[in-house]
Amino acid sequence: MQVNITLSNKEKRHYFLYLLGMMLITILIVSVLTLRKFPSPFGDADLHSVLVLEEKSKFDEAQKSIQKNIDSTFALIEKFDPEKNDPMKENAIDIGISDIGNAFKITAVTDKRQNGYARIANFYKMYELDKKNMHISTENVDLFKKQYDNCLINVKERAQQRNQQQ
Template structure:
């Protein structure tokens, strides 16, 4: 026959604490074995934060110098009236648009997402410039058509008066 071993309450508490300590020891030992080769993501956190702040400061500094190009290009486009732009003005506007588009394309390693806005701004400027050119050419066409209409109207009135005079002369001869 087997004798049944019963533990007192105190012995059960010690046994429970012993098992918990063994589990923690095993977890620490397994953690050391499996995580020995991994780098901690928290070790480089401060360095990465400093680098991000430096890049943002570099971007902000370069962005301040880009405001002059952005503003001057937009004001040149905005000044185009119904008469259209002169060829040298169009050339300056296109240079300004190309400068805006290529502002961060010169090989600088700035990883700020805001630099992606510059090609979009250049595309907007190009569309705005093309719209202004279309408006000026259509306005010029309308003015030419109005001028031609006036010339035709004057010619038509002259021809009408000439025909009226001929009819009156023919009518006076036939009577």
């Protein structure tokens, strides 16, 4: 004898939901057991990129504040005339160069671009020294020309004296 069991629509729906729930729980357990050994793709990569972006934004803000100093120091060096011995301008230039060179030594920014500011400071210092050396060289050339002219005059005078004595 065979008994035919029929289920109502409500019972079929409950049975389907029960099987669907069991399947989801089984998939979840198998997934956890299988994937627990693998590192998460959502782990440190996003955190690292966020930290890098924060560092870059800190550097950009610090760069904006130092840019005015870079421009004003360069303008001072451009206008600098070593012939006019002005210790106030030389001191302002030296302070500006020092500020540029030490701009990122206080901050905790680890951006590689900060090394460029030390190079800019070195360039400005060399530019200032070149202007001073150019002025000194020009003065020396003028002095040597005067000495040469005086020497030629003295040689001509002595030659004339000898000619007159003979």
